[in-house]
Amino acid sequence: MLKPPLDLIRLALAEDGAEADITTLSTVPAQQQASGSILTREAGVIAGLAIAAATFRLLDDNVSVELLVQDGAHVEPGDVLAHLSGPARSLLSAERVALNFLGRLSGIATLTARCVQVVEGTHARILDTRKTTPGLRSLEKAAVLLGGGQNHRFGLSDGVLIKDNHIKAAGGIAQAIEAARRTAPHLLKIEVECETLAEVQQALKARADVVLLDNMDTHMMHNAVELIRRDAPLVLIEASGNIGTNGEKLRAVASTGVDFISLGALTHSAPNFDVSLEFA
Amino acid sequence: MLKPPLDLIRLALAEDGAEADITTLSTVPAQQQASGSILTREAGVIAGLAIAAATFRLLDDNVSVELLVQDGAHVEPGDVLAHLSGPARSLLSAERVALNFLGRLSGIATLTARCVQVVEGTHARILDTRKTTPGLRSLEKAAVLLGGGQNHRFGLSDGVLIKDNHIKAAGGIAQAIEAARRTAPHLLKIEVECETLAEVQQALKARADVVLLDNMDTHMMHNAVELIRRDAPLVLIEASGNIGTNGEKLRAVASTGVDFISLGALTHSAPNFDVSLEFA
Amino acid sequence: MLKPPLDLIRLALAEDGAEADITTLSTVPAQQQASGSILTREAGVIAGLAIAAATFRLLDDNVSVELLVQDGAHVEPGDVLAHLSGPARSLLSAERVALNFLGRLSGIATLTARCVQVVEGTHARILDTRKTTPGLRSLEKAAVLLGGGQNHRFGLSDGVLIKDNHIKAAGGIAQAIEAARRTAPHLLKIEVECETLAEVQQALKARADVVLLDNMDTHMMHNAVELIRRDAPLVLIEASGNIGTNGEKLRAVASTGVDFISLGALTHSAPNFDVSLEFA
Amino acid sequence: MLKPPLDLIRLALAEDGAEADITTLSTVPAQQQASGSILTREAGVIAGLAIAAATFRLLDDNVSVELLVQDGAHVEPGDVLAHLSGPARSLLSAERVALNFLGRLSGIATLTARCVQVVEGTHARILDTRKTTPGLRSLEKAAVLLGGGQNHRFGLSDGVLIKDNHIKAAGGIAQAIEAARRTAPHLLKIEVECETLAEVQQALKARADVVLLDNMDTHMMHNAVELIRRDAPLVLIEASGNIGTNGEKLRAVASTGVDFISLGALTHSAPNFDVSLEFA
Amino acid sequence: MLKPPLDLIRLALAEDGAEADITTLSTVPAQQQASGSILTREAGVIAGLAIAAATFRLLDDNVSVELLVQDGAHVEPGDVLAHLSGPARSLLSAERVALNFLGRLSGIATLTARCVQVVEGTHARILDTRKTTPGLRSLEKAAVLLGGGQNHRFGLSDGVLIKDNHIKAAGGIAQAIEAARRTAPHLLKIEVECETLAEVQQALKARADVVLLDNMDTHMMHNAVELIRRDAPLVLIEASGNIGTNGEKLRAVASTGVDFISLGALTHSAPNFDVSLEFA
Amino acid sequence: MLKPPLDLIRLALAEDGAEADITTLSTVPAQQQASGSILTREAGVIAGLAIAAATFRLLDDNVSVELLVQDGAHVEPGDVLAHLSGPARSLLSAERVALNFLGRLSGIATLTARCVQVVEGTHARILDTRKTTPGLRSLEKAAVLLGGGQNHRFGLSDGVLIKDNHIKAAGGIAQAIEAARRTAPHLLKIEVECETLAEVQQALKARADVVLLDNMDTHMMHNAVELIRRDAPLVLIEASGNIGTNGEKLRAVASTGVDFISLGALTHSAPNFDVSLEFA
Numbered sequence A, B, C, D, E, F: 001m002l003k004p005p006l007d008l009i010r011l012a013l014a015e016d017g018a019e020a021d022i023t024t025l026s027t028v029p030a031q032q033q034a035s036g037s038i039l040t041r042e043a044g045v046i047a048g049l050a051i052a053a054a055t056f057r058l059l060d061d062n063v064s065v066e067l068l069v070q071d072g073a074h075v076e077p078g079d080v081l082a083h084l085s086g087p088a089r090s091l092l093s094a095e096r097v098a099l100n101f102l103g104r105l106s107g108i109a110t111l112t113a114r115c116v117q118v119v120e121g122t123h124a125r126i127l128d129t130r131k132t133t134p135g136l137r138s139l140e141k142a143a144v145l146l147g148g149g150q151n152h153r154f155g156l157s158d159g160v161l162i163k164d165n166h167i168k169a170a171g172g173i174a175q176a177i178e179a180a181r182r183t184a185p186h187l188l189k190i191e192v193e194c195e196t197l198a199e200v201q202q203a204l205k206a207r208a209d210v211v212l213l214d215n216m217d218t219h220m221m222h223n224a225v226e227l228i229r230r231d232a233p234l235v236l237i238e239a240s241g242n243i244g245t246n247g248e249k250l251r252a253v254a255s256t257g258v259d260f261i262s263l264g265a266l267t268h269s270a271p272n273f274d275v276s277l278e279f280a
Helices: A006-015 A022-027 A049-059 A088-118 A137-146 A164-170 A173-183 A197-205 A218-231 A248-255 B006-015 B022-027 B049-059 B088-118 B137-146 B164-170 B173-183 B197-205 B218-231 B248-255 C006-015 C022-027 C049-059 C088-118 C137-146 C164-170 C173-183 C197-205 C218-231 C248-255 D006-015 D022-027 D049-059 D088-118 D137-146 D164-170 D173-183 D197-205 D218-231 D248-255 E006-015 E022-027 E049-059 E088-118 E137-146 E164-170 E173-183 E197-205 E218-231 E248-255 F006-015 F022-027 F049-059 F088-118 F137-146 F164-170 F173-183 F197-205 F218-231 F248-255
Strands: A033-040 A064-067 A080-087 A125-127 A160-162 A190-194 A210-214 A236-240 A260-262 A275-279 B033-040 B064-067 B080-087 B125-127 B160-162 B190-194 B210-214 B236-240 B260-262 B275-279 C033-040 C064-067 C080-087 C125-127 C160-162 C190-194 C210-214 C236-240 C260-262 C275-279 D033-040 D064-067 D080-087 D125-127 D160-162 D190-194 D210-214 D236-240 D260-262 D275-279 E033-040 E064-067 E080-087 E125-127 E160-162 E190-194 E210-214 E236-240 E260-262 E275-279 F033-040 F064-067 F080-087 F125-127 F160-162 F190-194 F210-214 F236-240 F260-262 F275-279
Touching: A006 A049, A006 A088, A022 A088, A022 B160, A022 B164, A022 B173, A033 A088, A049 A064, A049 A080, A049 A088, A080 A088, A088 A125, A088 A137, A088 A248, A088 A275, A088 B164, A160 A164, A160 A173, A160 B022, A164 A173, A164 B022, A164 B088, A173 A190, A173 A197, A173 B022, A190 A197, A197 A210, A197 A218, A210 A218, A218 A236, A218 A248, A248 A260, B006 B049, B006 B088, B022 B088, B033 B088, B049 B064, B049 B080, B049 B088, B080 B088, B088 B125, B088 B137, B088 B248, B088 B275, B160 B164, B160 B173, B164 B173, B173 B190, B173 B197, B190 B197, B197 B210, B197 B218, B210 B218, B218 B236, B218 B248, B248 B260, C006 C049, C006 C088, C022 C088, C022 D160, C022 D164, C022 D173, C033 C088, C049 C064, C049 C080, C049 C088, C080 C088, C088 C125, C088 C137, C088 C248, C088 C275, C088 D164, C160 C164, C160 C173, C160 D022, C164 C173, C164 D022, C164 D088, C173 C190, C173 C197, C173 D022, C190 C197, C197 C210, C197 C218, C210 C218, C218 C236, C218 C248, C248 C260, D006 D049, D006 D088, D022 D088, D033 D088, D049 D064, D049 D080, D049 D088, D080 D088, D088 D125, D088 D137, D088 D248, D088 D275, D160 D164, D160 D173, D164 D173, D173 D190, D173 D197, D190 D197, D197 D210, D197 D218, D210 D218, D218 D236, D218 D248, D248 D260, E006 E049, E006 E088, E022 E088, E022 F160, E022 F164, E022 F173, E033 E088, E049 E064, E049 E080, E049 E088, E080 E088, E088 E125, E088 E137, E088 E248, E088 E275, E088 F164, E160 E164, E160 E173, E160 F022, E164 E173, E164 F022, E164 F088, E173 E190, E173 E197, E173 F022, E190 E197, E197 E210, E197 E218, E210 E218, E218 E236, E218 E248, E248 E260, F006 F049, F006 F088, F022 F088, F033 F088, F049 F064, F049 F080, F049 F088, F080 F088, F088 F125, F088 F137, F088 F248, F088 F275, F160 F164, F160 F173, F164 F173, F173 F190, F173 F197, F190 F197, F197 F210, F197 F218, F210 F218, F218 F236, F218 F248, F248 F260
Parallel strands: A125 A260, A160 A190, A190 A210, A210 A236, A236 A260, B125 B260, B160 B190, B190 B210, B210 B236, B236 B260, C125 C260, C160 C190, C190 C210, C210 C236, C236 C260, D125 D260, D160 D190, D190 D210, D210 D236, D236 D260, E125 E260, E160 E190, E190 E210, E210 E236, E236 E260, F125 F260, F160 F190, F190 F210, F210 F236, F236 F260
Antiparallel strands: A033 A080, A033 A275, A064 A080, B033 B080, B033 B275, B064 B080, C033 C080, C033 C275, C064 C080, D033 D080, D033 D275, D064 D080, E033 E080, E033 E275, E064 E080, F033 F080, F033 F275, F064 F080
């Protein structure tokens, strides 16, 4: 289960004015109790259920929540995810924030799972990127894990990924790799972004640990993979760039034999997952 | 221009490890200067450009940014939004966070503008909802405005919107409206969610200020609008529920004569807008 | 009961150095237990009792508090509000902060109740204003509710109140109302501040939802009320400006038939309510 | 000048929704400039003028403020305190928060100055207490200084003040003083609260540095002062307890020859000082 | 026991990435339980044990901690300080942060205890200074207390300590003392730093409450003490300046008869105390 | 130059009561200007000079600071590091906090430089550890870099370091490495802690990227290095465990041919570097 980010939940409740829900305060008696269920309206993978539960309980610790599935569960439309009971006011006032978390994170997990399924049977693993919502990176990356994906580096401090501008600044691929090897922490591998086979060859020659094939068509990518496997069998291969999350292109890229495919859309364009709270 | 949320930008930079960008620190000399441009790769409406600029400058106030368009501008693929110049390291280390803000907010503005265009020529105005990203509500609602939409209430404290569970708790539509009128601040109107014509009639009888037609098919919605216009011409009408952002349903709903259409997808499912930073 | 604002209580305890109470630490043994009561020394309405309790418990959760009355209770001098027991050091070190909250908020509730009593039998309801202590607005407005008053808008985002400078900027009352109607969220009513009957007439003509009679003498106010009731029976009427909290003027204003009287003094000049902690 | 508490000002602006001032945003054009003056409506001592200025400038640094007086100035009704100019929207949206600070702090300074005047010609200096608004202690104590008062200890960590419960816990006045002397930081004096002459004698015998005469009538207080001056001429004397801020009692207490009179009302019950912003 | 500084512990856990301990997450099963002990590897005084315990429990409240000694305990190498049990992952991921607190604070307590022992039999008490780690002052000063030392003032607001530059600015020792007596809170004593006997004489003449003998050799210090005891027996005497924490100089200074010796090294140069977590 | 951590500096100034420096406020006139220099009293490497400068300027931006050396400079006793000028009060009130940062960080840089010098001529590079002061890790690790050392992983999320308990939990070295390779981000290398030659052999067999020789005597370490260089020339070698910072042991370990030596004492036991502020 994703650990609830208490400060962010508090911020979201404040942002929504959940403690000053005028409609509820004026129409629902303080002592009225209620119960309800969180239901899915589509198929997918759940992420953020404990966060949704914590949202209700942060607003009012008299709310009881029973979780029926775990984060990571594959669900069908109409599945019940949790039962809630407690003061009616608190259920109503926390509902929107709770579902906002659950819908967004499950949306990411579900899209990830769909991509993982597309590449099933190939060698490729699905990676996220740093294209996440400001302030929500750790949640969104955790949702990718729950969907069966794998995390690329969390941020700029935990991996070396040399791109074209670094190469230009350093004076060439070899110089950039050499500079990184000299000063980066010794537990970090060095990945180099390549757009041509010539660049791939230079990266291998300079002993890159990982090669990123960026924006290549699948034909060139196929050749690149072949080249790398032949000359440097221990080197890892990642593909990225306009691959998309739902179609043939993704499958074709996976079929070239790359180790990893990174997809910005997992976190920056996942549609919301449809969940609702139904009162008993 | 959207006012840059400095604390959130700082959080996002920290989250990304922008001050410990190992790749850049090891491959790019400290004194190297660079310049570049932020470019669009698709058509749409820009939101968050000053935020992107502030991101670079928060990391390093030696970066200069010249904005070529304003938030709210309609752009075409390849348009240049801003020129940047300054220490190469800072441009590289802040790039991702800056573009994450710009891509997400422009995505929302662009989707909103598309919906506004769909309903053009009708009376209907496009509204957002409270289905926003936790922590980013004010930014996302501002992006909706830039796209030509209008904001629904910001949170639970600045409007009365009576839904089915409030009605149940209060003992009926009339009782709920009466309770709200008695205790809500006197500057707030009272809106009532209705799913049937009978509910609409009750809401009018109890003198609701606004009626929300929720999850009605367009036929019933048409009848509801007619009924309201006849019996209570000052009452405002909002439509919501599974209307979608891109197709016929939206146009059909607008054609019924409602005043407002609220769309959760504007903020919870807008795809990222594609922008990039190209170095000179 | 007012919900304890934990962060503010922590700030207040820190500000008071409650964890470094040198006198207590040096004179009272760590293991010594004590008990005591919170007593009133005057008649009034209680607000902030749960906050006072939370203050003791935030400093030391070994303190037990039994509340004998609820926020909103009308009390007489000498009434016991709560029993406390626990480590003597903690009772002594948290005392001042706890009573600071309780004294200030009960002061506001008590002053409000007095004003409500003054207007008893009239139609008028007592409103607060935005003239609150920086950082304490939600607490102070809640204390007004407990005293029997009603809240005006919480801040600038949850109501439209057009004043003279807005009218000047917009080019007239009609233009200002029209501009507000076009862009303000559709759940907000529009109130216009008027100082003359001519302005009242313009506001009615432009279909203001609420009219604020500001700084009028009671004679003019009487005429304004009459005019509004005759021409626009659905329009709400608020009075404000130098009305004072304790005397004839307040009663006279209420007797003109206005719906609301707003009083800055409720929150900006309420005298402290006298409470004390007596040890057993 | 009181140094502006930037975080608290930001909080107060946020609390007031100053960046989402719907009325102003919809009625005042973005590019409109305005100017105005902050005026007093009563006589008193100013405190918080730089804070008010900072409030406008924190909302919008295009606002220019020219201060015509300094904090601590004695002013008459109608005096102009500052000129403001800048975007009309920003002047309007920040006005209330700026005046809330200025009104509250000047209220405290003014009440303090009045008390100082009452005791003029006597030896007594006016002290504040720890009965301050939660979160505003340093501002309120600074306002007391500006009014000509002097600060008692800031909190529980910067002074030893032994009260009845400490004495009981320690087993007597002598034991309490001895315990404090053994463990309190060596730069802190030891003050003992006494309600009878017998207690005063014990305190002197145990070599208290300061004696607090609490809740004594002026006759007993007179005798206590005489006793202390005779037996322990270096000991300082403070009076407190139901002395009030405006009348004969205060003068009478001062006339007994005490060194200090501490008054909770300076900070917990000071009426707001009336200031306004008038646009040109 | 030192009260755990929850915010700082959370910061330290975040800084260490304790919730994203990749090694542990990938090698240790989620459900695996473990138990272990915190052991000393050297002799000394313990400080921060409850903080270490709270560190484990803040990361995961399923961890149980049994403390076998209290803060302030004198321990020998190999002593067991606490038993821990709970999820193996949590024990491993919180270990480093917990030990960082415990090692640093026990290091300070241990060094303090050693200095206290050096001066045993003399009149002198060991004081800390304001030379503490930014952000950790209250913890470090509490550790000094646990080691048997005493605290000097916490900060610049809770004591008057007049140094050479203050004297220069005020125009002389007498003027500086007089100015401080006039405006400082009446519960604060006035200490004056003196480097010569002449300065000591001036300080006494101006009735300083405390004299600080700074950077004197032990011969001059001896004379200064004699002078003060003869002329002003109630004045307190503190020594400081290059005294060191471990040798003859400290003992010699104590033997001059001073009341206090303040040592910056207690907090700015205490070596870490060696503790470890051994799994069962 | 180390980038000043503004929030931490503000916290440290608040902790020290720098805005309520009673001594300075009462003895130094507000308008008095002063100038001074920061001087070293010992030889070493400077770290934190820009932080010290920022401390003065955060308290009062009227202070001017001219830096004469850069962070990383090797200095001799008596060297002038910076000139300061501005309001005398501000120089005096910020002095201690500024020097606390500078002394601690320069202490770390200086100790690191000394260790780097000890291993000069060998292949070994000096690494820090995660044994840092809670809340100051990034500053302390930056100081290590300035002293010529290199950083080990920043925290638990940016490197895989498998220790004995991970091995036990995973069921053996091979299983632990395999598990890490399957789930850790693909840019992280895998390091394994070994205490015997047998463990080293298992680590090599399982294709660890880095081997940590922990607590070995130099003889065994010598053999381990030989074994690794022969069988796995690309594998990196780190040594740790009771090596100490100042003597023969460090040199002997370096001479075994390891690539890295990690030293906890660099950050947890560095003595303060002696700097002072002398007024002109």
